[in-house]
Amino acid sequence: MLGPAFSSLPAGVPLVGSAILGAIVGSFLGAALERLPSGRSVVTGRSACDGCGKALTVVELVPVLSWMMQRGKCRSCGARIGGWQLACELGGAAIGVASLLLAREGLALAAMLLGWQLLLLALLDLRHLWLPRLLVGWLAASGLLVSIARARVIDDAGVIGIAVAGGVVGYALLWLIARFYLKARGREGMGSGDPPLLGAIGLWLGPLGVVETMLGASIIGIAAAIVMLVSKRKIDADTALPLGTCLAATAWLLFLLQGPG
Structure with a gap:
């Protein structure tokens, strides 16, 4: 719009x-x-x-x-x-x-800012399986700044609280999954940059957006695995899938269609 x-x-x-x-x-x-x-x-x-x-x-x-x-x-x-x-x-x-x-009214520039940051992170993870902490930090900081700006525009400080809650839920959710996998399987099953990335996304989308991002990323990951199987590429327990790429793609689409949390 x-x-x-x-x-x-x-x-x-x-x-x-x-x-x-x-x-x-x-x-x-x-x-x-x-x-x-x-x-x-x-x-x-x-x-x-x-x-x-x-x-x-x-x-x-x-x-x-x-x-x-x-x-x-x-x-x-x-x-x-x-x-x-x-x-x-x-x-x-x-x-x-x-x-x-x-993007929703008044959120076009915010959608661009989020999209361009997530594009770089998605491609870095897709190509190098690497999510630089500095870039993830900028994503988190910009999400918090956008929530502060929105709170001033609509005169509702609760917007900031929702953003912070989203950041906490996003980080904690993937951190707990990673810890559970490590304890159950005895080895790492997730990149160390994925929990901070979902935490940064949570600052943009809020707690509900974090859950939706995880569901969407899971669907993308399953689809990618099916494509790999159809193309006869070997998939085993050691096959690395760029979760960050799936999270980034889903998060931007959610922000574009639904707006912030």
Whole structure:
């Protein structure tokens, strides 16, 4: 739903603007996806080809279009530019547009902020089975700030209490499951970043949203396992499934369709 701030603009302009903004943010997220696992800074240093080290020009940094024009290859050395970068840019653009169209009144920007953070976390977990505590911390902090802002707008401090309760329930729920699994099976069955992630999500969605996120993530996980079986990929007790990716995807859809807790 388009808010009053966009009502005076010509039809389509806000959507195009949100797509462009989302693609730009997605380009930054793509750089983070490549650099963070190797300990490189995301905010310093010029963007360069990972193959030959050549600094990229402005034209080569245009989201989506540059990847398509270069056919996913470096113009200098021909090294392949991974599809992860394009996925981040397209995903960022899709989040921007969907937030503007589907988020509840006044929550489009919040939906974008949540979606872009969860996109990076989801892809990091999908690709590296890694949920950086710093990024999860930013997700939690932004969720708390959004709840404080909502409390001021609607003059209801109870909104903050619901958010905090969601954070506690989210963290405690997965922490208890992980401890029970460890005690019952004698080995870790869950990544250490999953409980903090669900806790951060709880600050955005509240206690009920935490339960809904767990149910939705479980459905996605079962569907992924079925796909793996159909494609004849081996699944056993040691097969790692990115729970964080499933949680992130479910949480953003819930916020988009239902709003905060």
